Amino acid sequence: MSIDKYNSEGYYDPTAYEAMSIIEKEERALRAFRPIIYICSPFSGDVEGNVRAAQGYSRYAVDNGYIPVAPHLLFPQFLNDDNPAERQLGLFFGNALMSKCSEVWVFGSIISAGMEAEIKRAKWKNYRLRYFTENCEEVQV
Secondary structure, eight states: OOOOSBOTTSOBOHHHHHHHHHHHHHHHHHHHOOOEEEEEOOOSSSHHHHHHHHHHHHHHHHHTTOEEEOHHHHGGGTSOTTSHHHHHHHHHHHHHHHTTOSEEEEESSOOOHHHHHHHHHHHHTTOEEEEEOTTSOEEOO
């Protein structure tokens, strides 16, 4: 702890020490807090390019103080997106994760069918939506 129990004149000052300790603890907690956000971007089509883009969008979120959740980077590792039943399962899992996020960030000018379903759900649930270009520049919709 960087707070001294003694005042500038060298006298023990427990009241000031306790107050300053509480303030320091609260400031540390605020610096550690990172809201969880949902990354909504294309997956199908150019899968390799879209995965790279989603990784970049996730990095952008981290660099700006957020914890990104990008289900389309996770679930295709063990679910087959070409299998309609497994695709639906992945979308269901994504919706469950979306409910734990404080915001939904939509990236890119192309809205895929999966993204459209995610956006529709976010609006229906009244989640905060933010839109970004492919270059991570926020746009107002």
